[in-house]
Amino acid sequence: MSVFTDDEVAYLNSQRLGRLATAADSGPHVVPVSFRYNPELDTIDIGGHGFAQRKKFRDVQRNSHIAFVVDDLASVEPWRPRGIEIRGQAEILRTGGKAVMPHFDDEMFRLKPERIFTWGLVSGAPGAGRDARG
Numbered sequence: 001m002s003v004f005t006d007d008e009v010a011y012l013n014s015q016r017l018g019r020l021a022t023a024a025d026s027g028p029h030v031v032p033v034s035f036r037y038n039p040e041l042d043t044i045d046i047g048g049h050g051f052a053q054r055k056k057f058r059d060v061q062r063n064s065h066i067a068f069v070v071d072d073l074a075s076v077e078p079w080r081p082r083g084i085e086i087r088g089q090a091e092i093l094r095t096g097g098k099a100v101m102p103h104f105d106d107e108m109f110r111l112k113p114e115r116i117f118t119w120g121l122v123s124g125a126p127g128a129g130r131d132a133r134g
Contacts, residue, residue: 002042003113005131007121008084011070012037012044018070020046020109022059029055035068036100044068044086044111047100052107057092060109066090068111074120082120087134088113 002009012035020033033056035046046068051057060066071083090109097108115134 011121015070018068021067022056023063024059045100047097047104047108051105060090064089085117086113087115
């Protein structure tokens with residue numbers, strides 16, 4: 001059984017860009033990254049170009065607690081934001097990044113969800129479908 005609802009999986013599969021937040025002694029660091037939902041492991045796999053040389057990679061080596069947000073506007077009139085925030089531990093993998101996108105580096109993060117917060121993924125009035133777990 002997945003930690004994600006069917007609506008959350010469908011939303012994650014419809015998106016390709018999210019924001020990764022890492023923490024270092026110098027403070028938080030937030031960057032856009034590509035990702036994929038991994039249904040076999042029920043994780044979020046995050047990869048990119050020059051991945052092992054980036055600040056986010058160094059940050060996760062020191063502190064594996066991360067937050068990841070995917071959001072967009074389902075409509076502007078009426079205003080209807082939707083999204084998902086996933087917090088958990090990032091595992092650093094030296095291989096597998098090409099499964100996120102074939103032209104990415106081998107290095108990647110695998111996010112194991114511990115806390116999930118969603119908004120706007122269920123139809124209805126603005127603010128409908130808010131859910132927090134974990």
